[in-house]
Amino acid sequence: MKLAPFYRSFLWILFLLSSFSGIAQQPIAPLAGKxxxxxxxxxxxxxxxxxxxxxxxxxxxxxxxxxxxxxxxxxxxxxxxxxxxxxxxxxxxxxxxxxxxxxxxxxxxxxxxxxxxxxxxxxxxxxxxxxxxxxxxxxxxxxxxxxxxxxxxxxxxxxxxxxxxxxxxxxxxxxxxxxxxxxxxxxxxxxxxxxxxxxxxxxxxxxxxxxxxxxxxxxxxxxxxxSADLPILEKKQPLTLTPFLVFQEAERMSPEAKNWHGNFMEGKKIVDDQSIELFDKALDLLTLSVKSFPDSPVAGVAHDYRARVLEALGKEADAEQERRRRRHFYPQW
Missing domain, CATH: 3.40.630.40 (Zn-dependent exopeptidases)
Incomplete structure (x- = not known):
């Protein structure tokens, strides 16, 4: 059965509109030209x-x-x-x-x-x-x-x-x-x-x-x-923090470094229990944990605890350094 000319034209217009709509909806390849x-x-x-x-x-x-x-x-x-x-x-x-x-x-x-x-x-x-x-x-x-x-x-x-x-x-x-x-x-x-x-x-x-x-x-x-429009600002903050020296390569493979998590947990427990008389020990344990594995999943938290201990020991300037280190080097979501 033949379609009336008007009806054929109407269908053709619908086809063109749907085609252009489909083209418009196609995402632009994010990697093209990068x-x-x-x-x-x-x-x-x-x-x-x-x-x-x-x-x-x-x-x-x-x-x-x-x-x-x-x-x-x-x-x-x-x-x-x-x-x-x-x-x-x-x-x-x-x-x-x-x-x-x-x-x-x-x-x-x-x-x-x-x-x-x-x-x-x-x-x-x-x-x-x-x-x-x-x-x-x-x-x-x-x-x-x-x-x-x-x-x-x-x-x-x-x-x-x-x-x-x-x-x-x-x-x-x-x-x-x-x-x-x-x-x-x-x-x-x-x-x-x-x-x-x-x-x-x-x-x-x-x-x-x-x-x-x-x-x-x-x-x-x-x-x-x-996210390609997110900025990269002038680098200033890392240079204002006192470097926290950590173990490098071979040192991180030592038996001492292997207990990074145990040291963290023991130091954390002392602080959580508010055992003030053991805070010097807690600071040593938390410091050793971070030095052994400074990029571990608990390293940022260890710096939080170190800041709490330093503040309790009356070392507010050092505590503020650790709070800033945590903020700049260990992002939280």
Whole structure:
């Protein structure tokens, strides 16, 4: 049956309107045209570095690179331009890594890492931003998105998460690659701990590397969809705080450092019980916990307790330092 000319025209107009409406409703790809610098951490040091290796022999720099290469493909498929600081097991200086992002006017810098500690039962994500949480708003938001994505994907929602300033672990100046890229939304992300034997086994699997890369991809997409306009202010606050010196690499693998959580719990109990006569001991325990594991999930709370103890001991200026350290280096949600 033939349709009347008027009816045919009416249907055609409806089709065009619905087509244009559909086009208008299509989301603009958040990654199209973005320049993203991926930095697979370390590399080229297998003969000289015996710290970044698991019990079964898997090296951190190998895992970092596998994840980075998968993430590169995902980002490019979504329309981003991806810069890689390395694409093989190559040693690249921290300064050169940061300079690549700055020279190419990158919209984001993501340094891909995996972690290790003396306590082999520890396994959770840590993501670092540079400087102060109250100044580097974009960095904090990117760190939280990536950390939450790790927890949801790699840990099935069952994990603690640390989002922490790099000044917590490098108290004099922060991490080199983040210091060198300040002004660009940037993070150093430690997705999990290869020092945990079960996690090391998972990290050797390509499918697990792909899962991690997808977690990064989803967080990066979410950042450019909703948070790309957050500011990064001039860095001032970290330089006003007295550096809190902490254990570095090999020191954090010592038996003393392994009891970071036990020391925290014992110190916390003394304060909670208001055992004033033991407050000097509590301060020592809480301080040792933070020095041993300054980026642990309880480190920020330990600084809160340290501030309470210092205030009770009549050291108000020191207590205020710790309250400010907590606020700037350990963001709360």
């Amino acid at each position: 320049v993203i610098c991926l930095d697979p951490g370390h590399g080229g040091t297998a003969d000289t570095d015996q710290y970044r290796v698991g019990l079964a022999g898997e090296r951190e720099e190998w895992i970092n690179l596998r994840v980075g290469l998968v993430l590169k493909r995902l980002l490019e498929k979504a329309g981003a331009t991806v810069l890689m600081t390395r694409e093989s097991d190559l040693l690249v200086s921290l300064a050169d890594r940061a300079e690549m992002a700055v020279a190419n006017k990158a919209d984001m810098f993501v340094s891909i890492h995996h972690n290790a500690t003396a306590d082999r039962s520890v396994n959770f994500p840590i993501v670092y931003f540079h400087g102060s949480a109250e100044e580097n708003l974009a960095g904090v938001r990117l760190a939280k998105l990536i950390g939450d994505s790790f927890v949801a994907s790699m840990f099935k929602g069952q994990s603690e998460l640390s989002v922490v300033s790099d000044f917590a672990i490098f108290p004099n100046s922060g991490a080199g690659v983040l210091r060198g890229t300040y002004g660009i939304p940037a993070v150093v992300a430690e997705a999990s701990f290869f020092s945990d034997p079960k996690e090391e086994k998972r990290l050797r699997r390509r499918s697990y590397n792909q899962k991690e890369a997808k977690a990064y991809f989803e967080a990066i997409s979410a950042f450019f969809s909703h």
